[in-house]
Amino acid sequence: MLTAAQVLAQNNFGDTRTGGLAGPMGLFLLLVLGTATVLLIRNMNTRLRRLPDQFPAQRSATEADAAGQTVGDPTDETVAADSSGPAPNAHQQHREG
Structure with missing residues (x-):
């Protein structure tokens, strides 16, 4: 007869030794x-x-606000899009820091 112990x-x-690969894996x-x-964080940065x-649409909006003009919604197709040129490349940007 078996005792409680x-x-x-x-x-x-x-x-319990058959799962010996679980720790290293x-x-x-x-x-x-x-x-x-x-690596993903470095690439994102x-x-x-x-x-x-600033993007061209934001730049034109801030300049127009400073001049007291109203600017249309850039997503609205009836308003002409700002074509001030493409965004500068990394070697064209001069940032302090």
Whole structure:
């Protein structure tokens, strides 16, 4: 007859050594995900630095506000679009910092 201690001491989970690869595989996946996250953040920061400080539609709106003029909605198709030129490239921008 089994005592209470023997019943509680039984291993009902099978062989615990068969999952020996789970720890190293989990570490590997964490390192891969961490590396991918760092690379994506660096790429995003590089692309954000290339953006101009103001886009042409915003620039014309602020200039018109300073002059006291009203500016139409740039998404409205009836208003002529501002064609002041393309946004400057990264080598054309001069930022302090």
